[in-house]
Amino acid sequence: MPASQHAAPKSDIAISQDAPKRPIVDLAREKLGIAADDLEPYGRYKAKLSLDLVDSLKDRPQGRLILVSAITPTPAGEGKTTTTVGLADALVHLGEKAMVCLREPSLGPSFGQKGGAAGGGYAQVVPMEDINLHFTGDFHAIGAAHNLLAAMIDNHIYWGNALGIDSRRVTWRRVVDMNDRALRDIVCSLGGAANGFPREAGFDITVASEVMAIFCLARDLADLKARLGEIIVASTRDRAPIRARDLGAAGAMTALLKEALAPNLVQTLEGTPAFVHGGPFANIAHGCNSVIATTTALKLADWVVTEAGFGADLGAEKFVDIKCRMTGLAPDCVVLVATVRALKMHGGAKKEDLRHENLAALEEGLSNLRRHVENVQKLGLVPVVAINRFSADTPAEVALVRDACAALGVTAVVADHWAEGGKGAVDLARAVVAAAESGRSRMTLLYPDDMPLIEKIRTVAREIYRAKDIALDAPVAEQLAAYQAAGFGRLPVCIAKTQYSFTTNHEIKGAPADHIVHVREVRLAAGAGFVVAICGDIMTMPGLPRLPAAVGIDVGPDGRLTGLF
Template identity: 60%
Template sequence: MSEPAPLTDLEIARRATLRPITEIAEAVGIPAEALELYGSYKAKIDPAKLGAGFEEPRGQVVLVTAMSPTPAGEGKSTLTVGLADALAKAGHKTMVAIREPSLGPILGMKGGATGGGYSQVLPMDDINLHFTGDFHAITSANNALMALVDNHIYQGNALGIDPRRLTFRRVLDMNDRALRQVVIGLGGPTQGVPREAGFDITVASEVMAVFCLASGPADLKARLSRITVGYTYDRQPVTVADLGVQGALAMLLKDAIKPNLVQTIAGTPAFVHGGPFANIAHGCNSLLATQTARRLADVVVTEAGFGSDLGAEKFMDIKARVGGFAPSAIVVLATIRSLKMHGGIPKDQLKEPNLEAVQAGIANLERHVDNAAKFGLTPVVAINKFTSDSPEELDWVLDWCRQKGVEAAVADVWGQGGGGTGGDALAAKVAQVLQQQQSFSPLYDLDLTVEKKIETIAQQIYGADHVEFTGPARKRLAEIEANGWGKLPVCMAKTQYSFTDDPSVLGAPSGFTITVRDLIPKTGAGFIVALTGDVMTMPGLPKEPAAGRMDVDDDGVITGLF
């Protein structure tokens, strides 16, 4: 008799018993007046109404990062949720703070993005789809700005904006390669001014970045006002403040800016808010959600997209710097199958035991562990367990960590849940680190030139020998310095699959050159984006999109979503 097929993430989520969101809020001390209900299991929180006792952020931050991701998937969101549940189970007042999923990857390759197995945030189908409408509000604010810019040009162009030098683009929360480059304003004199334009995905937009780095409504409006949309004919920057529309944009975001409260399967309170990509933008949930969680809990478990070379570096050098806080612990996720891929094994052979491949791929994990230490933090390695992992492979990685002097634990939070026993060993290791004094510091000083900041990241975090700047990038460097933006931090836009700017180069390469093809000042977000390799700000769909397996029946029941 054959064993029954394992439950899918969606089936597990549907079998969970959700507590009313009012109870979840009460458990962390959120007063009723700060709660704005979106049904029975979702709510927005107004941080301004938390009241006495919650004035200052005090909770310790645990950052979950990972080795270089692979198409096999690593389960970073799953581990983040499971670790938080395990810490809560161990008696720590804990909250989760993670990003909202983007519809582009959900319908493209990724499927759902709310964790998996018995370590999920719920209601997963709502969160993965339209949730509380935050991304729609961000998309609307972004596109309203572009409509106002194009209208200003059409109505006489009092500011002298050069249509050829507009740097801001429209967005859509979807993977759509056909919109990367478009021509607008066709059809005659009354249809606008013809020009080349294009779309980015919403999660790569500057409005998303501003949204996620704002400390509150006032700072949101101030950051929106500083966004540079393009340049005049005499090459002077034009900002949202010059157009005088920052108030209208802030109005469209007034509800979205409030953090979203949900819960894990185990009942741990969770903020799911904001969602910038880490290979293009800074890849962290909203600063407001993280800081609000720190006001409510003793420990806040959060994640940064992709590996330490992308999301974690940006968390340290951008988000933590802007927020004025220091993370207290960093967890580096590894999987046996990812180690095998970095050791040269193709995806269709990862389920077969192969200790030699694990040993060959360990160099990738080692570089990520070393990267964490460069910020003055003590890393903990979490081996996210999959059913195909052999005891020999798991034991070898644990022994390697011991020899390197790094704390490590195997976590089975997908199968057993952090609220069960799957995250106990990892939670104990993290709790030990939280008792230690850390000496956190960003990687570079803001007084360095933009060029030097990029070189520092490339050499110290990626392992590159050199950075090459194309002609357009060199020209942009000069413009950045001339406009007084040289002291901003850098947000590297790079493939997530490799330390290099070539996604096919796995492992831990050395002796390579990173090529910066262009630089985009994001003056509202407060950083400079450095575009490397062929990284795209509007992804495309794969040959067989995940959308092909998704459906909804006549009763509104969804299937195929992760």
């Protein structure tokens, strides 16, 4: 194997395609003690666990939970998913029984700018091309359930509108799992009376759907159906809410999601079992894989390594304040992934100069890492810093990062899992085991349930983003007050903002403070159980970049995919 990152002779997809894989039925039996009758295979290398098996595991003791997060992402790359996979493999190298829990990638970023999301190098979950494309069809089911509800709303209005829906106050948008800016705002039902009543509408990307959030937070099928029924889709002229259950939609939506709700089992390149299930983005949703997958993994393994999207300011905060608040889960340790390259970008270095030693830029950029360490500690959790190594990192640069972490009383470990797989992350695994078994993590929610919604948003902005304050236009403040008055004040808040900065300006790197977070819109996700605060210019339907990744993706004469990542 290559000795350092970015020296690999093959692309990620080539490594994945050429790697030997265990038949998933054999792996499930040998590594997890799961019988073939409890699996529904999707080909040879991926399968769903039966929900009956999931239910039967509830009384088993629970393993330890490790959360992987990161510094603020940059174009230089941080490698959070790669580190999650490499750490799980490394725990197995230490003789531990470990599993990985990841989100499913969205087609939008896969064909847009980010590329695939199954790890990289020799720390991947496989089959990589399946996971990054249609996989087991979960996203299609989620999109279909969401859009069924949208169709039933317009159909109800068309056939007499017995519920008295005010078509101007339909809040339920449609979704598609693709970056398509042309669909952000539309007018639907054009073409005459036979097509219904024209109104303004729009599309979000599927990962921003409340159905996706519900899917990932539901404990079981009954909870899923109950939550779907609570979705508020519109209101009447006198502002009375209209829910999905009022339209009779919850049962059919559940039917579309019933098979998808079962966790998807795959494996890493080294044969470590992995659940890849659900996929909300952390910049516009809560950014965690499904509760069912996480809790099931904790019953099947002694160590479960999971990730939360983007930097700790978005992913880890939401993991704690939404997922853990609702489930009682609590991480035993948090791994913060950082790269020398990314830290130098936070210090002002240009991407084209990152291969050159630059201690001044690195020192400046370390402010970003310090901020994330402090934030994790505010949540009562013990951080371990993983320095995801690249070949151009110099000894002096690595030493500077180590010294900065030591000054904070935090362990920092260089990891080379991209190039060496689990073997390259064994030191990281040892540090994580020590931190988790120390018992020093005592998770603390950032705000109490009974804090008013506006103060919850302000608390996240001030405590996590280090903002001076928040700014709300009058209609947004009125909407929050209305949610509070309607009995939704105890819900947590889910901040939707750029992932590239602590501010709402994606160009501001490092660790800025005393800025203003502008909340331009709020949305109630009554079924999921949180209020979304949309800040700055973040979009719930992304657009494709000037040169989409799709341009480089192809299928060769032998049927093999190329260019996916």
